[in-house]
Amino acid sequence: MIGTVSRTAEALLGQDRFLILTHRRPDGDTTGSAGALCLALRKLGKTAYTAPNHGVTRRYSSHIEPYYPPEDFAPGCIVAVDCAAPDMLPSEMAQYAERVDVVIDHHGSNPGFGRVNLVGGHYAACAEIICEVIEAMGVELDMDIARGIYVGASTDTGCFKFSNTTSNTHLVAAKCLDAGVDGGEINRALFETKSRARYEIERILFGSMAFYHEGKVAVALIRLEDRRRTGADWDDLDAIAGIPRQIEGVEVGLTFTELESGETKVSVRTTKEVDAAAICMQVGGGGHLRAAGATLPCASAEAIQRMLDATEKVYRGEA
């Protein structure tokens, strides 16, 4: 852990007029963390707002949109939550990148770009750290604060299912349930309920799936035309790349999405046998061991061929 919870809590208690920043393509952790911290600071009698994030989708907007500042607001203390680096801030927040006062994050790669930094790389979710900071400031979790924390912990662990989930994640979730959060209802809405557009896109995705390398590699394609016809937006496509890997025997799931620009986005999800980043790095992309991606400057047919070649090279131990 870089920094200490108590010193971070102290730094926050000594400040006022907070503006809380979230990362680009905001997820449940950055928005849930921001909303929870904002409410906790307000409970202490402070002025606190969350910065408008233009990329927020309807799934997570309720955590930050109600707390957007008035236009003439001049922040006194800028806090970034769940932001791994200044360039992770959306363009509308770039003006604050150089003057972040407090960074609270769980990405081990965070360079510590604030004046005060609290970075715990072993936490599954930033929301877990936010929970500790809120408690250290002497604020009791109420249902509204706990809802943000719970959503952050739940979404960053795939509903407490991914290998990053720790006993602390469950402890934090337990505190949220004690504060009155309805975990079953939140998780049903986040992980089970799907929009009609999402359902139509999944139907297309399953129909498009083809298998290679003795069934170990699955390829799925979402065409531009499919998105237009179904009306599916990026919210509807959230985590869709995890689907090919669900099929027994599949070690590499390659999900291709045609972009308006004529380029093709690929998301790679693998099981423990194969390094996803090693596949994507061959085409200029990158990511983690099990989840990586790239954008190829070509049409989908060529992108599929290039990614199959790249995957083959990893299997042969050549990349």
Ligand SMILES: [Mn+2]
């Ligand atoms: Mn996170």
